[in-house]
Amino acid sequence: MKKLTIAKNTKYIADKCSIDSLLTLLKEQKFKTVGPTVRDETIIYDELDSISDLPIGITDVHEAGSYRLKERNDKALFGYNVGPFSFKKYLFPPRLTILKTKRVDGKITIIKENDSVDKLALLGVKPCELQAILIQDKIFIEGEYIDNYYKEQRDNLLIVTTNCTEAGNSCFCTSTQSGPEAKSGFDIAITELIDDNGHNFLIEAGTKNGLTFLKKLPLSEPSDNDIETAVKKIKSASENMGRKLETKNLKELLLDNLNHPHWEDIAKRCLSCGNCTMVCPTCFCSNIEDVTSLTGEDNERIRTWDSCFSMEYSYIHGGTVRASIKSRYRQWMTHKLASWQEQFNTLGCVGCGRCIVWCPVGIDITEETKSLQEQVTAQAEQLAQAEN
Amino acid sequence: MPLNTARKPKLAVWKFASCDGCQLSLLDCEDALLAIADSIQIASFPEATRAVIRGPYEISLVEGSITSAHDAERIHKIRRLSKTLITIGACATSGGIQALKNFKDVNEFINIVYANPDYISSLQNSTPISDHVKVDFELRGCPINKNALVEVCNAYLNRRKPNIPTYSVCMECKRRGNICVMVSKGIPCLGPVTHAGCDAICPAYNRGCYSCFGPSEDPNIKSLSGQFEKTGMSKEELIRIYRGINANSEEFKNESIFHEQK
Ligand code: SF4
Ligand code: SF4
Ligand code: SF4
Numbered sequence: 001m002k003k004l005t006i007a008k009n010t011k012y013i014a015d016k017c018s019i020d021s022l023l024t025l026l027k028e029q030k031f032k033t034v035g036p037t038v039r040d041e042t043i044i045y046d047e048l049d050s051i052s053d054l055p056i057g058i059t060d061v062h063e064a065g066s067y068r069l070k071e072r073n074d075k076a077l078f079g080y081n082v083g084p085f086s087f088k089k090y091l092f093p094p095r096l097t098i099l100k101t102k103r104v105d106g107k108i109t110i111i112k113e114n115d116s117v118d119k120l121a122l123l124g125v126k127p128c129e130l131q132a133i134l135i136q137d138k139i140f141i142e143g144e145y146i147d148n149y150y151k152e153q154r155d156n157l158l159i160v161t162t163n164c165t166e167a168g169n170s171c172f173c174t175s176t177q178s179g180p181e182a183k184s185g186f187d188i189a190i191t192e193l194i195d196d197n198g199h200n201f202l203i204e205a206g207t208k209n210g211l212t213f214l215k216k217l218p219l220s221e222p223s224d225n226d227i228e229t230a231v232k233k234i235k236s237a238s239e240n241m242g243r244k245l246e247t248k249n250l251k252e253l254l255l256d257n258l259n260h261p262h263w264e265d266i267a268k269r270c271l272s273c274g275n276c277t278m279v280c281p282t283c284f285c286s287n288i289e290d291v292t293s294l295t296g297e298d299n300e301r302i303r304t305w306d307s308c309f310s311m312e313y314s315y316i317h318g319g320t321v322r323a324s325i326k327s328r329y330r331q332w333m334t335h336k337l338a339s340w341q342e343q344f345n346t347l348g349c350v351g352c353g354r355c356i357v358w359c360p361v362g363i364d365i366t367e368e369t370k371s372l373q374e375q376v377t378a379q380a381e382q383l384a385q386a387e388n
Numbered sequence: 389m390p391l392n393t394a395r396k397p398k399l400a401v402w403k404f405a406s407c408d409g410c411q412l413s414l415l416d417c418e419d420a421l422l423a424i425a426d427s428i429q430i431a432s433f434p435e436a437t438r439a440v441i442r443g444p445y446e447i448s449l450v451e452g453s454i455t456s457a458h459d460a461e462r463i464h465k466i467r468r469l470s471k472t473l474i475t476i477g478a479c480a481t482s483g484g485i486q487a488l489k490n491f492k493d494v495n496e497f498i499n500i501v502y503a504n505p506d507y508i509s510s511l512q513n514s515t516p517i518s519d520h521v522k523v524d525f526e527l528r529g530c531p532i533n534k535n536a537l538v539e540v541c542n543a544y545l546n547r548r549k550p551n552i553p554t555y556s557v558c559m560e561c562k563r564r565g566n567i568c569v570m571v572s573k574g575i576p577c578l579g580p581v582t583h584a585g586c587d588a589i590c591p592a593y594n595r596g597c598y599s600c601f602g603p604s605e606d607p608n609i610k611s612l613s614g615q616f617e618k619t620g621m622s623k624e625e626l627i628r629i630y631r632g633i634n635a636n637s638e639e640f641k642n643e644s645i646f647h648e649q650k
């Protein structure tokens with residue numbers, strides 16, 4: 001057999017054993033490996049020991065406000081879309097102690113936090129999630145102020161992306177151009193192929209780091225058919241998105257209609273519970289609290305996820321700026337889809353659909369956008385007719 | 389050290405109609421209590437000691453609701469003697485589970501339950517302390533969370549704002565990594581309209597939230613009821629879900645009455 005030379009940005013064929021070997025190799029290299037696994041009838045991300053921890057033969061069924069698991073009729077390892085939690089929690093933890101101080105004899109000393117992070121490998125990062133990480137990079141490390149914890153973990157991160165060959169009912173990554181295939185930003189990318197030829201994976205290294213691992217795996221050369229099948233499957237996923245978001249003139253649509261009655265209509269349904277911001281892989285807001293012991297000797301500064309749906313979020317001297325649910329929902333949606341573009345030169349939404357699925361009353365960001373779009377268009381047409 | 393004792397701020401705990409559970413949370417603060425024993429003087433604490441030191445008090449913690457004419461007077465005395473008055477627990481902040489009687493004729497109960505109804509003097513309604521006197525801070529929960537209690541006392545003693553979030557339980561639920569029981573299992577949950585503070589303990593054990601902490605800062609109860617109805621909840625169930633530990637809180641009371649009269 002001809003010896004394969006493994007190069008970057010080139011696709012090879014791996015089988016299930018090679019994927020398992022990849023996990024073993026990562027562990028040998030002292031990586032904490034996290035990825036999808038079933039817990040409580042849900043696919044969440046947690047530590048993986050071997051590929052048997054993956055949600056083998058299981059998929060997720062999404063509706064607005066509803067999530068259920070279902071058995072597949074194959075043994076796919078990555079045959080699901082997205083669960084409630086994104087990988088955000090690893091780089092931007094829900095609760096983080098950022099400082100500890102101690103007061104001795106009236107003098108306050110900062111106890112340096114032992115913040116050293118684990119080497120972390122994320123397995124099964126869907127393209128939309130990868131895009132979300134790239135967006136959070138802009139926020140936490142590419143701007144003027146750098147988040148130390150995020151940076152340290154990001155520098156010790158290996159990303160194994162799995163491209164989507166089926167789209168979920170709440171997915172719209174085609175609209176946000178974040179999937180179903182990852183173009184860059186990964187260390188390793190995998191596309192799962194299950195057909196008459198068996199159960200294989202197209203695998204590719206995107207970075208030098210990824211390449212060193214690929215070189216140690218048992219791989220073979222893909223046939224033209226393998227490559228074609230992958231292209232077809234990804235294309236089919238792209239054409240079968242459960243949802244769609246019209247992004248053309250989106251910023252103008254939202255920012256020009258801040259007083260549209262549709263916001264009131266949403267406010268009647270929105271609970272202002274904050275679930276959508278908690279599950280969104282790009283939302284980055286946090287609150288910082290100083291916690292002091294009663295004696296004032298031991299103090300901690302703690303950062304927790306916050307949300308623009310809380311009243312305190314916009315509290316300034318004298319009161320809350322966004323006192324109504326209407327203004328809070330509007331903040332969320334206009335930030336994600338409009339002002340984010342001004343702030344970070346990209347949409348704040350990667351089309352993962354989590355905010356739709358995990359909203360207890362099933363408010364759908366794509367439906368609300370469409371409804372506003374239709375109402376505004378209809379009103380413009382009426383106006384034009386009246387003028388004629 | 390009598391001189392020193394005199395200068396220590398006095399903290400008093402008062403009990404009205406309640407189960408004492410919230411006071412026990414305070415006793416449960418062992419380490420923290422010991423730590424402050426040096427800097428404050430516990431002037432009254434029925435669950436811990438019978439001794440009462442005379443006021444005025446820097447901080448009064450009030451547990452329980454007002455259910456008798458005698459208590460309605462007593463709370464005014466306590467208010468006059470207290471620089472800061474903090475109510476603790478669902479009884480004190482909304483009327484508690486005993487406020488279920490507010491929805492019925494109390495004399496009927498009294499006649500059924502007591503052999504000699506004449507000896508019973510009880511008001512028709514169980515009401516929160518804030519219906520009677522000015523309250524400086526309300527700490528929610530049934531029971532209260534002991535760390536939150538330490539935080540509130542700490543904040544008042546150090547003249548800063550307590551870090552007690554008023555948003556929904558859902559925020560804590562997601563931060564804790566719970567899987568939403570409404571979305572993943574269709575279990576009704578009051579979390580979206582309930583004040584945070586319990587760290588979403590019920591959803592962590594696969595149950596819906598019962599709202600031990602009462603309504604959140606700006607609850608959209610109508611919308612949640614609509615969702616419950618969609619998932620098949622009956623009128624009786626809807627009335628019952630809001631008639632729990634915080635049945636007498638304004639928002640829950642209005643909602644349960646609305647469904648009753650529908
Ligand atoms: S806004 Fe919704 S669909 Fe978009 S990235 Fe956030 S959670 Fe996903
Ligand atoms: S949508 Fe709200 S929570 Fe999310 S990033 Fe924007 S302001 Fe923050
Ligand atoms: S849109 Fe849904 S998830 Fe978001 S705050 Fe409103 S009710 Fe909660």
Ligand code: SF4
Pocket residue numbers: 275360557558559561562566567568569570571577578579580588591596597
């Ligand atoms: S389980 Fe209840 S508290 Fe938790 S997110 Fe769902 S609705 Fe909110």
